[in-house]
C-alpha cells in the first residue's frame with residue numbers, strides 16, 4: 029500500500045479512536061463494575077441452610093450478596109414469602125409470577141428498595157399474580173440478606189477493622205405444603221492491606237514509562253497496551269461469570285455498560301499491533317485507551333484492593349492484581365504516549381528528503397533511534413514524505429516499509445531527492461541514482477550517525493533530528509588499570525612485593541585495640557578483615573553503602589596488607605614475651621621530631637590501589653569492620669604516579685624530584701626474599717614468610733630544597749637528578765663508585781652524600797626494600813617512607829643510625845612520625861590472617 033495512504037488511514041483511525049475515547053469516557057466512568065448494584069464490599073452474606081432440603085429446589089446468594097436466586101425443577105411451585113409473610117413470588121413449571129399486591133414486588137426491584145410501593149399494594153389482600161418469565165429460576169434483591177443503609181452499622185463504624193456479625197437472617201419458602209426455611213448470616217469482614225496493590229500499580233506504571241527508553245520501546249509499549257487489554261478482558265470475564273441472567277445479559281456485563289469493551293478493546297489491539305510495527309504516533313492511542321480503561325478501573329474497582337470481597341469469579345487476589353495492572357499500565361501508557369512521540373517523532377519534513385523506488389513512495393531518511401536493529405532490517409520506520417505545505421501533513425505518522433523501501437530510506441539524503449510529485453513519476457533507475465547521491469549527501473550532512481544507528485542499533489543524531497534521550501556517553505570498557513586484580517590468597521600477603529610496580533595510591537591506617545579485647549575479639553576482627561579484604565581485592569561488593577563509591581570501578585590492583593605493632597603484644601591475651609625479636613621497637617634517632625599520637629599502633633592496614641576512590645573505599649570499609657575491637661590511631665594517604673603516566677619499568681620520583689628506589693634489592697637478586705621476608709626458623713610461625721615494615725613520615729623542607737642549585741641537590745644525594753646516575757658516572761643502574769674523584773680531587777659522591785651513607789656496602793650489608801609514597805597535607809609535603817625487610821635490626825635501624833648523624837639530606841628533611849609493624853605470612857582460602865598468632869592452635 030502507498031505509504032502516504034497508510035499514513036492517512038492511520039491518522040483517520042487515530043481520530044476515530046480519540047473521538048470514541050472522548051465520547052466514552054463519561055459513560056465509562058459511570059459504568060461501575062458492579063453486579064446487581066454491588067461492587068467490592070466488606071459485607072458478606074452467607075446462606076447456611078435451606079431446610080428441609082428438597083431435591084430440585086436450590087437457593088443461592090448471588091451477585092456478592094445482592095440477590096437470592098431460586099431454582100425449582102420439581103414440577104411443583106415454590107412460593108417465596110415477602111416481608112409480611114405474604115406470597116411475593118411464585119416459581120414453578122409455568123414460569124415466574126410476582127404478586128402485584130405484595131410490597132416486596134416493588135421493594136425487591138433494586139438493591140436499595142428505591143421503587144415506590146403503590147398505595148394499593150396490600151400484603152393481606154389476595155395475591156394478584158403477574159407472570160414475568162417462562163423460566164423456572166428467579167433472582168430478587170432480598171433485603172433481609174444484606175445491609176440496606178448507606179451508613180455503616182454502629183458496631184462496624186466503631187471498629188471497622190474488626191470482624192462483626194451484623195445479623196442472622198431467614199427467608200421462608202412454601203413448597204407443596206411444606207415450609208422451607210432458608211437461614212444465613214450477614215457479616216462484616218475487614219479487607220486486606222492495599223499496599224501490595226498500590227506497589228504493583230506503581231511498578232507497572234513505571235515499567236511502561238521506562239520501556240520508552242529502551243531499545244525495544246515500541247515493542248514494549250505495544251506489549252503493555254496488549255497486556256492492559258488482556259487484563260481488562262480477564263477482569264470483565266470475571267464479572268460476567270458471576271453475573272446472572274441470559275447470554276445477552278452476561279455479554280452486556282462482559283462488555284460493560286455502553287459496550288465500552290466492544291469499542292475500546294479492538295481499537296486498542298489494532299493500535300498495539302501498529303505500535304509494535306513502530307507507528308510512533310499511535311502511542312497517543314495507547315495513551316487514550318490506557319487512560320480510559322485505567323481511570324474507569326481506578327474509579328470503579330480500586331476498592332477491591334482493600335475490601336474483602338468483589339463481584340468476580342476470579343480468585344480475590346488475582347482480581348486485585350488485575351485491577352492494579354490495568355490502573356498501573358494505563359497510567360503508564362498515559363505518560364508513555366507523549367514520551368514515545370517525543371523520543372521517536374519523525375524529523376520535521378524536508379522536501380528534499382524524498383526519494384522514489386519502484387514500489388516505495390518517497391521517504392525521508394530513517395530518523396528514529398533504532399531498536400535492536402539488524403544491519404538489513406526488514407522493517408524500518410520512516411517518515412511519510414508528503415511535501416511540506418501539501419495538505420499540511422508533514423507530521424505524518426511513521427509507517428512500516430519493506431526491506432527495499434528501508435534500503436531506499438537509508439540511502440535517501442537531504443538536498444538530493446526530487447519533491448514527491450516528481451518522485452512518484454520517476455522510475456527505479458532514477459531512484460537508484462537519487463539514492464546514491466542521497467547517500468553521499470547524508471554522509472556530507474553528518475547523517476552517517478543515523479545510518480550507523482540503523483545498522484548497529486546505535487542511537488545517533490543527524491542534523492535536524494530530534495535529540496533522542498540517552499543514558500550518557502557510551503560506556504567504554506575498563507582499561508587494564510581498572511580491571512587488574514591482585515590475588516589475595518597466597519603464601520605471602522599481597523602489597524609487599526606484589527604487584528611488582530607499586531600501585532599509585534596508598535592509604536595506611538593504624539589502630540589501637542580497645543580496652544578489654546580478648547583473643548576471640550582480636551581473632552574475630554582479623555577474620556572480618558580477611559574476608560572483606562579478599563572480596564574487595566577481587567572487586568566484589570561488600571553489600572554496604574560504601575559499594576556506591578566504587579560503582580562501575582574495577583578492583584584496580586587493590587591490595588590489603590595487615591600488620592601487628594610491637595604494642596599488640598601484651599594485649600588481647602598475647603603475652604608481651606611473644607613479641608618476635610624482629611618487632612623490637614625502633615630506637616630513638618638523633619634529630620627526629622616524632623609526633624607520638626601519629627606514630628606506632630597495635631594494628632595496621634596498608635591499602636594500595638591504582639585508584640584513590642578504590643583505596644579509600646576499601647580502607648573505610650575495613651576501618652568500619654574494625655569496630656568495636658579497634659579504633660583508628662592515625663592514618664595517612666600517599667600517592668605516586670598513576671599507571672600509564674611513566675614507563676612501567678621507570679623508577680618513580682619523589683617530591684624533591686629525584687628518582688627514588690634505584691638501588692633497591694631487585695627481585696632477580698638471589699637473596700631478595702631473604703632480605704625482604706622473614707625466613708629465620710627461630711621466628712614465630714605466624715611471621716615466617718611475612719615481612720617487617722618501617723613507616724616514617726618524613727617531611728621535606730621543600731622551600732629550602734628548591735632554593736638549592738641543581739648541582740648542590742645532586743651532591744646531597746650523590747646522584748644526578750635527571751637520570752639518577754651516580755655522580756661517579758654512568759647511567760641510572762651503573763653501580764656507584766664511591767672512590768671516584770673529580771678533577772679537583774674531591775669525592776665525586778661526597779662523604780656526606782645520602783647514598784654513600786645508606787648503601788649496604790657501608791652498613792654491613794644492611795638492606796631493605798623501599799617502596800615509599802609522597803604525601804601532601806596542607807603546607808606539609810614529603811615522603812611516606814616504607815621500608816620492608818626481614819629484620820629492621822639488620823635493615824633500617826643501622827642505616828638510619830648512620831644517616832641521622834651526618835646525612836647531607838638531613839638539612840632538608842624532618843622525621844615526624846614512626847611506626848613498626850610485623851606483617852604475618854599470607855593466608856589460604858578459608859583461613860584468616862594471623863590465624864596462628866596465638867600459636868599452633870588456631871582460634
Ligand code: HEM
Pocket residue numbers: 682684686687688689690691692724726727728745747764782783784786787788796811813824827828831837841
Ligand atoms: C625524605 C627522605 C629520603 C629521601 C628523599 C631519600 C632519597 C633517596 C634517593 C634519591 C636515593 C637514591 C636512589 C635510590 O637508590 O633509591 C636514596 C637511596 C637510598 N636511601 Fe634514601 N631517602 C630518604 C630517606 C631514607 C631513609 C630514612 C633511609 C633509611 C634509613 C634511606 C635509605 C636509602 C638507601 C638504603 C638507599 C640506597 C643507597 C644505595 O645503595 O645506593 N633513605 N634515597
